[in-house]
Amino acid sequence: MRSPLLTLVAGPPGIGKTTWIRQQIAAAGQPAGYLNLGAGAVPLDGTYLAAELPNLFLWEEADLLDWELDERSCPLFVELGFQIDPSTLSLPRVAACRRVAVLPPAATQTEWHDWAEEVVVGGMGVSLLAMVSSEAQVLDLWRSPLTGQVFDPASLDTVWFELTHGAYGKVLRAKGLFDVADGRAFYFNFVNAFVNATAAPTATSSPSPSLSSDLSATDLSAAPPTTDYTELDLPRWLEGRPTRLSGVEVLGIGLDQRAIAQTLKDCCLDDEAIAYYQQQLKASLG
Amino acid sequence: MKLAVLSCIHGNYEALNAVLSDIDHQNADKIYCLGDLVGYGPHPNAVVEMIRSLDIPTCQGCWDEDIVEGLNACECSYPSVLAEKRGRLAHEWTQQTIHPEVREYLAQLPLSLRHGDLCFVHGSPHSQHEYLLPNINAFVALERVLSTGANVLFCGHTHVPYIRQLESGQLQVRVYSPGQESARESAQESAKESSRTTKFDAPLKRIVNAGSVGEPRHGRPNATYVLYDTDTEQVTLREVEYDYHKTCADIVAKGLSPIFAWRLAHGLEFAERADDPTHVCER
Numbered sequence A: 001m002r003s004p005l006l007t008l009v010a011g012p013p014g015i016g017k018t019t020w021i022r023q024q025i026a027a028a029g030q031p032a033g034y035l036n037l038g039a040g041a042v043p044l045d046g047t048y049l050a051a052e053l054p055n056l057f058l059w060e061e062a063d064l065l066d067w068e069l070d071e072r073s074c075p076l077f078v079e080l081g082f083q084i085d086p087s088t089l090s091l092p093r094v095a096a097c098r099r100v101a102v103l104p105p106a107a108t109q110t111e112w113h114d115w116a117e118e119v120v121v122g123g124m125g126v127s128l129l130a131m132v133s134s135e136a137q138v139l140d141l142w143r144s145p146l147t148g149q150v151f152d153p154a155s156l157d158t159v160w161f162e163l164t165h166g167a168y169g170k171v172l173r174a175k176g177l178f179d180v181a182d183g184r185a186f187y188f189n190f191v192n193a194f195v196n197a198t199a200a201p202t203a204t205s206s207p208s209p210s211l212s213s214d215l216s217a218t219d220l221s222a223a224p225p226t227t228d229y230t231e232l233d234l235p236r237w238l239e240g241r242p243t244r245l246s247g248v249e250v251l252g253i254g255l256d257q258r259a260i261a262q263t264l265k266d267c268c269l270d271d272e273a274i275a276y277y278q279q280q281l282k283a284s285l286g
Numbered sequence B: 001m002k003l004a005v006l007s008c009i010h011g012n013y014e015a016l017n018a019v020l021s022d023i024d025h026q027n028a029d030k031i032y033c034l035g036d037l038v039g040y041g042p043h044p045n046a047v048v049e050m051i052r053s054l055d056i057p058t059c060q061g062c063w064d065e066d067i068v069e070g071l072n073a074c075e076c077s078y079p080s081v082l083a084e085k086r087g088r089l090a091h092e093w094t095q096q097t098i099h100p101e102v103r104e105y106l107a108q109l110p111l112s113l114r115h116g117d118l119c120f121v122h123g124s125p126h127s128q129h130e131y132l133l134p135n136i137n138a139f140v141a142l143e144r145v146l147s148t149g150a151n152v153l154f155c156g157h158t159h160v161p162y163i164r165q166l167e168s169g170q171l172q173v174r175v176y177s178p179g180q181e182s183a184r185e186s187a188q189e190s191a192k193e194s195s196r197t198t199k200f201d202a203p204l205k206r207i208v209n210a211g212s213v214g215e216p217r218h219g220r221p222n223a224t225y226v227l228y229d230t231d232t233e234q235v236t237l238r239e240v241e242y243d244y245h246k247t248c249a250d251i252v253a254k255g256l257s258p259i260f261a262w263r264l265a266h267g268l269e270f271a272e273r274a275d276d277p278t279h280v281c282e283r
Helices: A017-028 A044-052 A061-066 A111-115 A127-133 A153-164 A213-217 A257-266 A271-285 B013-025 B044-053 B062-069 B081-097 B100-107 B138-146 B187-195 B244-253 B258-265
Strands: A006-010 A032-037 A056-058 A076-080 A098-103 A118-121 A139-145 A170-180 A185-191 A202-204 A226-231 A247-253 B002-006 B030-033 B112-115 B118-121 B152-155 B162-166 B169-173 B198-202 B205-209 B223-229 B235-240
Touching: A006 A017, A017 A032, A017 A044, A017 A076, A017 A098, A032 A044, A032 A061, A044 A056, A044 A170, A044 A185, A044 A247, A098 A111, A139 A257, A153 A170, A153 A185, A153 A257, A153 B081, A153 B258, A257 B081, A257 B258, B002 B013, B013 B044, B013 B223, B013 B235, B013 B244, B030 B112, B044 B081, B044 B100, B062 B081, B062 B100, B081 B258, B138 B152, B138 B162, B138 B205, B152 B223, B205 B223, B244 B258
Parallel strands: A006 A076, A006 A098, A032 A056, A032 A076, A098 A118, B002 B030, B118 B152, B152 B205
Antiparallel strands: A118 A202, A139 A247, A170 A185, A170 A247, A185 A226, B002 B223, B112 B118, B162 B205, B169 B198, B223 B235
16 A cells, blocks of 8 residues: 655654654655645744755645645655644645654643554653643744844854743743854754653654643753754855845743844844955865 | 952942951951952942942952953953943943943052962953963963962952962973074974073962852852962862842843843853953953
8 A cells, every 4th residue: 555645743842743754754765845834934944854855845835725746756744833733734635644743752642642643752751742731831932034144153152052041031942043154054953851852753553651740840940951953964155145044933931032033133243244254264165 | 367359240239248248257357359340230339339448459350441441452352243242232331330430440450469479460460351261271371370470379350260279390491583493493403492491490389260259150140259368378269149139130120131130140151251261462
């Protein structure tokens, strides 16, 4: 039997959905499509995956309206943002797709279990899922495009440290694509409350033990903040301001979005500084 | 005689009061201050007035100099674009806040002080902006102490306290003459050079960094200072708890950036350390 060409992947933020998709596509070694529903105007994950996987085609949301997968003849992975209720999706041919939920090791009886036909164990602990699921918490999701901005690396280090250590509110999840002064681009990926920060998601056929009622007692601050930094496999940008996509996305509680935006702005180089660095780099790189 | 040495108060009046109270309890006979009375903190005038009222001998710090001479008197001060922007904000606020007599007081502060075989500076004997880090090259460290003629050099500026012993050892100094690089390559010239090598023994020297009263950078919000017993030569690093929440509230209330308060509460310096802390200022 032929595998479904469409795979829907859902789960809480920071659980490893994008990582699992990357593993699937890399392992298959075949061209594949990718779309992140809910990424809005700052499709960070797709841009990151496209830099990592040369055989990846990025899809637009509008493509789903009249899609014909057979014509494209390659699998399509659709990642669902945590804020999207997968049961409300009305995609064409959705009944024939493969539905995968990436969930924490101890999770069970969640809305994703009811929806998914396959559960993958992600690398995150239970705390973040609890925070997301709690009706008592009001989550802030802040995004900003940064295309054209070039960061001073030392400043970016400082602001990212402050951001992920609570200077602008409690951050549960943050990711960003940043162009820096030497022409390179980096993907920053931060998840609070990681239990196994580097653990790759693994497939399982049976649900894990239940999420217990003591989740609310879990202390997020006890988990060490973890950021993965990946240099994207892209050519150095050495001519003016970059036109490739960059941006930032922060999920948290009580975020001072204005302060975050202003501080990020304060980390960026002006035209004169960019030109100076690019001239120096071109001279040194021959 | 028991001396108390404090540094880098940075307008933190709460921390200064707590440290002065602790010094009282420790029965210190005399207090020295290594500068940076102002900058970043919310109470620069009150800090200076307190130091002056107690007649505490004080060196000029890099921030004290910047307030007098203009921002970034040493152009290599800031390690990042963000730190520079924050420094400018703090500088402008301090400039608008301090009283004229405070500026005059900061302007007349000496760059170093002496007490017997002890020398007191803010950063290093070369510059208020130079960092003497605990792992700085041993030769450079010893040279800095020897240049003062003292046996113990007290400094601050790093905001992280430490004591470094420079054990008695032999130093070799080779002096090259300009324009003799090619000649130096020959064995014959090498022999000549060795005859120009000066060797001398240096006795035990020490560098003592007092840390920071008002802007700690050791990962905790507590103020630090140093006690020194001139009879026993014993050095004691003191860490003093104080109501940093009040300082943080004052930072925000006075219109300074809230990020200064957050970093103070976490024992992080408001601006990061210079990118190349071992640089020598060439102003």
